[in-house]
Amino acid sequence: MIRIAIKQSAGIILDLHVSGHAQSGKSGHDLVCAGVSSVATGILNACSILAEDSCFLELQDSPKAMIHIQVKNQNDSTLQIILKTAVIQMETIKHRYTQYINITKQEV
8 A cells, every 4th residue: 555644734744755555456567556656756856856955855766665755944835836736646646546545644
């Protein structure tokens, strides 16, 4: 299962963590995992290019796939747009493939 954990405060995303594997198909044919991985990689790249100094980025490949984005500058509106877009994209995938993705939001 893919696990997505979002920490937020008053509508500001503070932390985004994506981990796991969907296991919705054979290795190399798992479309759910491929979709989430594509979104996650794009979001990491966007953060790195457009909001480089505003967040801490971490990527771990196999065997334990994981991305982690920790916000350092809560006032960076570009970073917030990127992160909110990521959440919308992940929720869109979850809507179709509910059994393979778990999204939790924590208000801190």
